[in-house]
Amino acid sequence: MCDLHYALIYAKRNPFKIFILFLIMLVLCTLLVVAVYLNLTCENIFKELYANIDYRSELEGNIFDDQYYTYNYEINEKFKKLEAENEELLLSGYVDHIDYHFGLDGYLLNFYCPDETYLSEGYQRVFIFGTFQTSDIKMIEGSLDLNDPKTVIVPEGSFYYEDGEKVLYDIGDTLNLEIPAFKRDRTNTEVIKSDLYELKISGIYEPNERTEEAYRINERLYVSNETAKEYYDLLYAKRQWAYENASKDDKASFLDNDGVTLNAKYYYYHIYAKDYESMLEVNRLADDLSKELSTYAGGVLMDGYKVTSTLDEANKVVNSVSSMQRSINIAIGLLMVIMLLGMSFILQLFLKDRVLEMGINMSLGRSRFSLYRQYLYEHLGVLFAAFLFSQVNGYYLSSLFIGMMRDASLAKQEEILKLGQDTSKTIAFKTAILKDAYQLRFDILPFGISFIMIFLIVTITLSFNFLKVKGIVLLDLLRKTD
Amino acid sequence: MALLEVKNVSYYYQDGDNKREILKDTSAAFERGNFYTIVGESGSGKTTFLSLIGALDRPKSGEILLKGHNIYEDVKRYRQKDVGFVFQSYNLIPYMTAVENVSLALDIAHLSKKINIKGILAIVGITEDKTERVVTKLSGGEQQRVAIARAIAKSPTILLADEPTGNLDTDTSDFIVNIFNMLAHKMNMCIIMVTHNLEIAKRSDIVYRVDPKIKKLVKDNV
Known part of the structure; x- marks a missing residue:
């Protein structure tokens, strides 16, 4: 049929x-x-x-193909003071993406960029990471504080070799860091340049016995730093740990710009800028930054960039x-x-x-x-x-x-x-x-x-x-x- | 053994609580090579009887045997091979041509398409130029001829016709009755036709009448 x-x-x-x-x-x-x-x-x-509207205050410059910009800029007096020391690192022109966190111990630079950043075709970015690798220390995580750029906080148990012996780092030790600048696209990570820095260890955190880093904050457990959010959460946790374990005198050093002692909550809000209060502060500072950038580094903002008002507006x-x-x-x-x-x-x-x-x-x-x-x-x-x-x-x-x-x-x-x-x-x-x-x-x-x-x-x-x-x-x- | 035996068949319609009896313990036998007609008053049960022996419906009791086998054992095969229908309202597939309508019946019966369909259509009086026409473009008489061609193409042993001449003029009716006679006597088919027309019934070999009183089929001398 x-x-x-x-x-x-x-x-x-x-x-x-x-x-x-x-x-x-x-x-x-x-x-x-x-x-x-x-x-x-x-x-x-x-x-x-x-990918482009961040919940943190940030300004982005793009390196299009291999072209890069060299520029100098001054943010404020603190920046001016630090510029000479950090110019190579921060403003070498290899830097495509810079995060500035404000409000805590002055201006805080965080050499970080999320691994999962989405890139449009034709764009590539150059990052300097906040994760440093050295020949004698497997991994040190920390952040450079522009108030005291020569110090770093390291995990307890960080070590180096001396005459073939493993020696643990202690507060006050000098850490020689080779800080590479990476150029990264979707498939490759290339070290463009590398600078040596001498940093003094100002703090040690986290008992080394733990197999993974874990911090409990506000009933939430943070255990890894694999993603952007978790990285920040982890940093957040480390800071809290540092604050809670600091001596009374040390705590006094946790001051904001106006010299007001920050309580832990306020402190975290400032770091993460996810809350409204901190956002206001960050926006204010970002505005300063953008003005400075316009003055000193107009070229960093490419034609395609526009500056929007607030996070709410962007949303x-x-x-x-x-x-x-x-x-x-x-x-x-x-x-x-x-x-x-x-x-x-x-x-x-x-x-x-x-x-x-x-x-x-x-x-x-x-x-x-x-x-x-x-x-x-x-x-x-x-x-x-x-x-x-x-x-x-x-x-x-x-x-x-x-x-x-x-x-x-x-x-x-x-x-x-x-x-x-x-x-x-x-x-x-x-x-x-x-x-x-x-x-x-x-x-x-x-x-x-x-x-x-x-x-x-x-x-x-x-x-x-x-x-x-x-x-x-x-x-x-x-x-x-x- | 008769070709088709109807044994004590009863049939009724159930209308709510009322049971309307149409046929009651009726029996009949039909042989090859005969042209039978069934006559009777309107509503007497002629067509019901035809639907039962055509396996379009089932009797409430009794049995219908083809060469000794109950036709309901394999209804599909019975309809495909053993029985051909000619309806009053032709019942052709309206979007198909004359040839396609006949070819469909052959396909369903799994018969070779090498059968000369146009030749069969010619036998029933469909000229070559009309064979490829969609059937709705043919006259009533022509459509009935195509329906007959469709019914006989698969060479069934029994041809059932339900008032096939009811909608046709006298000439065409004559032609169709002649064909039925020819099929019965030359092709050895068993033709069973329901009709109101006693003149046509007279031209058949055997006439049955449905007696509305006893609700049985009885032989009639028209």
Whole structure:
């Protein structure tokens, strides 16, 4: 029994019905493609947004290809004082990304950058890490304090070799650090230069017996420093540990800029800048920094960079993308439900129309399964055609939606930029990269997902409606008068 | 042994609590090479009887045997190979051509497509130029001819016809009755036709009448 042959005959002789089915399937499949593309693109946009709007105050400079900038800048008197000593390290031009933490013991430089940083194509970054490696010490984690750049806090149990003997470091010992500057892209890490520093150990933390670093703060346990957040949390924990274990005199050294003794909570807030209070402080200082940068190192801010007002304002961009994605997804979802119901209704009508045909076939001895196969072939044929067309439609429709989202988002950024000019609270914001993120990229995922989904939808709807067909009464083929 | 034996068949419609009896313990036998007609008043149960021997419905009691085997043992095969139907309203697949309608029946019966379908259509009076037309473009008489061609193409042993001439003019009716006679007498088929038309019934070999009182099939001398 050549069911496919009869399916083709049906399709050939019933072009209108087939066209209606084709249209419905085309719309359904196109919506699916658009939904997947949209979500993929939004994911990219979010990656860019989160990569470039930081919850810490920061300004970023990009090294584009191998080009780099050399610049000098002065932040304030403390910076001036330290500039000579740290210029090579900090402002060598290899530095692409610098984090400044303010408020604690003055200005705190943290040579850190998250490993998971998302990079747009064509960009690469150069980092100097806060994790130093030396030939005689396996690993020392700490941060350079610009108030006292010659000191470092090391983990208890840090050691060096003297005449082949392992010697533990103690407070007051001198630590020779070779601090490399890395240039890193997605695949390679290259040491560009390396400087030797002599640092005095000013503190030791963490009992060495522990196999992993663990600190409990506010009922939360921090055990590793693998990700950016955890790194900061760990640093946070170390600082707390240092504060809590400090002598009364030492605690006095935990002063803020105004000479006020910080309690532990206040201290942590300042370090992490995740809370509102600290954010205000950081924003104020960031504003100073940006002004200084504009004066001394205008070139570091590339064309694509814009300065936004506050974290809240920047979040509006994230929210606008997010809400637009949600709205479009809801609209697509609703449309899909409508189309699905429409398709189910049309199929029901079409199949009802064919009850007599089913009866005739069965009176000739044809099985229901053979009939089902014929109908399935008819629908799969239409589906395949609709699927192919939908890939093109879906792509262009997606680019249209994404273009709308981009325009709306960029308009939002303009607003934020204006706000940023009126306030001292600023954070850096990258529009160029965001524009890049708003590009629609061809992906195999929408192709695959839409095919599987539409296939399932069609087969399930057809099977459901086929099983639902009632009244294939063979007696109807005979006269009803008797 | 008769080709088709109907033994003590009863049939009724259940309408709520009411049971409407149509056939009661009726029996009949049909042989190859005969043209049978079944006559009776409207609502007497002629078509019901035809639906039972065509395995389109099942009797409430009794049995119907084809060459000694109950036809309900393998209904699909019975419909595919042994029986052909000609309906009053033709019941052709409307989007198919005459050839495709006949070919469908052959396909379902797993018979070779080498059968000369156009030749069969020619026998029933469908000219070559009409064989590739979609059946809805044919006249009623032509559609009935195609339906007959579809029924006989697979060479069934029994041909069941339900008022096949009911919608047709006299000439076409004559033609169809002639064909049925030819099929019975030359092709050795068993033709069973339900009709209201006593003139047509007279032209058959054996006439059965459904007696509404006793609800049985009785031989009639028309």
